[in-house]
Amino acid sequence: SMSTIVAIPSSHPGGLDAMLGAHFGHCDLYTLVTIEDKAIQSVNVIPNVPHQQGGCMAPVQYLADNGTQALIAGGMGFRPLMGFNQVGISVYFGGDAQNVGEAVNAFIEDKLPEFRQEHTCGGGGGQPSL
Numbered sequence: 001s002m003s004t005i006v007a008i009p010s011s012h013p014g015g016l017d018a019m020l021g022a023h024f025g026h027c028d029l030y031t032l033v034t035i036e037d038k039a040i041q042s043v044n045v046i047p048n049v050p051h052q053q054g055g056c057m058a059p060v061q062y063l064a065d066n067g068t069q070a071l072i073a074g075g076m077g078f079r080p081l082m083g084f085n086q087v088g089i090s091v092y093f094g095g096d097a098q099n100v101g102e103a104v105n106a107f108i109e110d111k112l113p114e115f116r117q118e119h120t121c122g123g124g125g126g127q128p129s130l
Contacts, residue, residue, distance in 0.1 A: 003036040006107060007068040007089075008100045014045035016101035020094055024059070024076040031100045032066060038108050057083050064089060072103045072112060078120040091115035 009021030012028040021027025027048055034042040046066060049058045060083035063071065071084060072094035084091045092112040097103035106112050 001037050003034050003041060004069050005067045006033045006035060006070045006072060006104060007031070007063050007066070008033065008072045008094070008103055009048075009074075010045070010100050014100075015043055016040075016099065016104065018100050020072070020074045020097055020100060020103060024071075024073045024080055030063065032068065033100075033104050035104070035108060040104060040108075060084055060087060060089070070107070072097075072107055073115060076115065076120055078117060081115060081117070081120055093119050095119075 008031045009024050009027035010018040010029055010031045011021055012018070014029045014031045016031070016033075018031060029045055029047050032044045032046060033040055049062045057080070060080055064087040068089055070090045070092060072092045074093075074095045076091065081091055091114065092107060093115045094103035094106065094112055097106060103112070
């Protein structure tokens with residue numbers, strides 16, 4: 001059966017109990033969760049990339065290089081969202097989840113909306129919600 005690697009921007013120290021990183025580009029690290037047959041198979045934590053290297057596209061490529069197929073984010077700018085779409089990574093909005101584990105379970109149950117332009121912070125027009 002196919003496995004899916006989902007990346008979740010996380011606060012320190014990462015893992016299923018960590019808080020979701022509030023904004024994709026500025027998280028401490030990423031929790032990478034491998035899901036197979038609607039179950040969590042493995043959990044790995046990888047550091048974030050320094051923001052200077054390649055701007056907002058650097059983390060996109062870095063996650064793609066690590067096999068990421070989906071990403072759950074609470075906040076994200078428009079450019080990285082486009083970047084993920086370009087490299088074939090689906091982005092989901094996990095804003096209501098209290099921690100990484102909750103977000104992953106919601107993903108497994110197909111409860112997360114796909115991240116769209118109206119979820120992005122600025123750059124997509126409209127007022128950011130407070």
